Amino acid sequence: MSDLYNKLKKIVSDKFVSNDIYVRHGYSRNVDIVLQGVPDIVLRPKDAQEISEILKIANEENIAVIPRGAGICEFGGSKPIGDNGIVLDMKRMNNILNLDEENLIITAEAGISWGKLNEYLCYFGLYTGCMGPGSGMSASIGGSISHHSVGGGGCAKYGACTNQLVSLEVVLPSGEIIETGSQANKFSNLPFNRFGNGPDLAGLFCGDNGIFGVKTKISLQVFPKPEHVECKTFQLPRKEREVSAKILNEIRYRGIDVYDAMYLMDLLVRITTQEGLMPMWNQLKKKRGLIFYTIEANTEVELKEKVKLLDKIMEDNKTESLGSEISDGNIARWHYEEQGHWQFYHNLWGIFPSMQPLTAECFTPINIFPKVLNDIDQWDMEHEEDMRKIFNIAGNRPITGSGPIILIDGNNVEITCGFTSFWSYFNGEIHDFIDDLNLELWKSLLERVTKHGAQWYMMGDFMSRLMVDIGAYSEEFYNLMKSIKKTLDPNMILSRGKFNFWGDK
Numbered sequence: 098m099s100d101l102y103n104k105l106k107k108i109v110s111d112k113f114v115s116n117d118i119y120v121r122h123g124y125s126r127n128v129d130i131v132l133q134g135v136p137d138i139v140l141r142p143k144d145a146q147e148i149s150e151i152l153k154i155a156n157e158e159n160i161a162v163i164p165r166g167a168g169i170c171e172f173g174g175s176k177p178i179g180d181n182g183i184v185l186d187m188k189r190m191n192n193i194l195n196l197d198e199e200n201l202i203i204t205a206e207a208g209i210s211w212g213k214l215n216e217y218l219c220y221f222g223l224y225t226g227c228m229g230p231g232s233g234m235s236a237s238i239g240g241s242i243s244h245h246s247v248g249g250g251g252c253a254k255y256g257a258c259t260n261q262l263v264s265l266e267v268v269l270p271s272g273e274i275i276e277t278g279s280q281a282n283k284f285s286n287l288p289f290n291r292f293g294n295g296p297d298l299a300g301l302f303c304g305d306n307g308i309f310g311v312k313t314k315i316s317l318q319v320f321p322k323p324e325h326v327e328c329k330t331f332q333l334p335r336k337e338r339e340v341s342a343k344i345l346n347e348i349r350y351r352g353i354d355v356y357d358a359m360y361l362m363d364l365l366v367r368i369t370t371q372e373g374l375m376p377m378w379n380q381l382k383k384k385r386g387l388i389f390y391t392i393e394a395n396t397e398v399e400l401k402e403k404v405k406l407l408d409k410i411m412e413d414n415k416t417e418s419l420g421s422e423i424s425d426g427n428i429a430r431w432h433y434e435e436q437g438h439w440q441f442y443h444n445l446w447g448i449f450p451s452m453q454p455l456t457a458e459c460f461t462p463i464n465i466f467p468k469v470l471n472d473i474d475q476w477d478m479e480h481e482e483d484m485r486k487i488f489n490i491a492g493n494r495p496i497t498g499s500g501p502i503i504l505i506d507g508n509n510v511e512i513t514c515g516f517t518s519f520w521s522y523f524n525g526e527i528h529d530f531i532d533d534l535n536l537e538l539w540k541s542l543l544e545r546v547t548k549h550g551a552q553w554y555m556m557g558d559f560m561s562r563l564m565v566d567i568g569a570y571s572e573e574f575y576n577l578m579k580s581i582k583k584t585l586d587p588n589m590i591l592s593r594g595k596f597n598f599w600g601d602k
């Protein structure tokens with residue numbers, strides 16, 4: 098065993114360190130299968146103190162450290178870039194530390210999942226509002242705050258999960274431990290506010306993709322779950338992209354505080370039904386695009402009033418209402434009442450077991466998303482020749498398109514789009530060119546979407562470096578980010594390589 102291994106073992110104990118080849122490979126990938134980086138060592142620390150000691154050693158040894166929650170970043174962000182480094186698996190730190198029921202704030206360790214957190218809260222009639230990402234059954238709150246995640250429900254009303262952040266405990270790359278917001282005042286007992294006591298330093302770590310520090314303790318606002326709710330789904334008429342954008346805009350103009358509003362394109366409805374993943378849509382005669390809303394209220398009267406306004410918008414835009422039951426195709430009800438918000442995307446990722454999703458998640462203003470989706474179709478046609486090469490091996494053509502378009506607080510939407518392809522291993526043979534082609538196509542699609550001015554929130558390995566490579570950052574923004582990184586992490590040990598911040602390898 099190396100000296101480094103023994104030093105680390107002393108910190109976390111024998112049981113929570115490994116350099117076994119199968120463990121290292123188990124931590125070498127995220128959602129996609131084209132990006133891989135095998136770590137040297139995997140650690141499962143139990144608290145901030147242990148992480149602090151690990152980071153001090155990593156500085157002495159000049160070795161990269163990559164924090165990892167559930168490891169389901171879509172851009173390879175929670176595995177090393179290249180074969181090297183220490184992966185810090187945060188999932189052992191999954192305890193609820195305090196529920197301040199009077200002030201409606203929960204504090205938990207960063208490795209806890211949205212599912213576990215909300216299961217606990219529901220016994221008190223509370224929820225986190227924005228329920229994190231669509232992967233919330235396993236995604237950790239630390240990984241999601243590092244991404245500005247949205248998509249697991251509630252983001253039209255509550256915004257991204259970083260909106261409800263109150264305070265963070267972070268271990269800086271140097272090993273120092275800090276607390277932000279109200280907790281910067283050492284006389285404050287419990288976290289109660291993010292802003293004040295100086296600048297919003299919690300904000301520095303929101304969406305940082307794990308480059309500025311390791312989040313260990315997170316305090317979030319929680320909310321009483323309203324008693325009344327309506328969930329409705331509608332079929333869209335022709336020109337569904339433009340009509341859905343118009344509907345989402347009208348919801349905003351009227352100031353109606355929908356909990357969720359989502360547009361699901363026709364391709365998605367057709368393929369998921371065809372593959373038997375959404376039995377609720379089997380009986381739909383026309384497999385057209387759908388739009389749904391979920392609205393909450395504290396009284397029956399308030400609910401009726403809001404539903405009346407929303408239904409008028411839907412009627413004016415010539416949509417057709419589906420029945421109220423889930424079996425009528427009412428995905429809105431499944432989403433809200435049966436945790437469909439945390440299951441839907443898993444269905445999408447598993448459409449064809451032999452396929453690999455190379456995806457993208459970004460924000461755009463409502464008014465430009467139809468244009469972005471049309472251009473993604475155009476991109477697909479322009480790459481017909483490359484798609485053919487993959488078709489000739491796999492017997493199926495890769496699918497380019499968009500998943501749900503979700504309304505976010507403000508006038509934004511989240512677009513999940515991508516290119517779902519096949520891998521190089523097919524029918525017992527390896528076709529290496531497919532991996533290279535997939536990477537090339539993925540890059541090309543992401544560049545195309547970036548040039549529409551899209552704002553990426555999850556960036557990981559791939560997107561963070563692509564933004565730099567294609568010159569998408571303004572020079573001033575990039576330089577500021579770099580100088581903050583240098584100040585906090587002079588040896589660039591944390592998430593080395595992201596945003597092309599390499600340091601000495």
Ligand SMILES: Cc1cc2nc3c(=O)[nH]c(=O)nc-3n(C[C@H](O)[C@H](O)[C@H](O)COP(=O)(O)OP(=O)(O)OC[C@H]3O[C@@H](n4cnc5c(N)ncnc54)[C@H](O)[C@@H]3O)c2cc1C
Nearest residue numbers: 166167168169170174230231237239240241243248307312
């Ligand atoms: C089926 C499916 C559905 C998804 N749906 C969505 C969605 O709706 N919306 C969405 O935003 N994303 C979605 N994702 C992507 C991803 O799951 C989320 O972004 C999620 O928030 C990541 O959480 P995680 O715990 O897996 O983070 P990881 O992938 O482990 O880490 C994410 C990033 O944060 C860093 N990090 C992790 N923990 C810490 C920590 N404690 N301190 C500092 N840095 C840390 C990592 O280094 C990495 O850069 C989906 C993925 C899948 C497979």
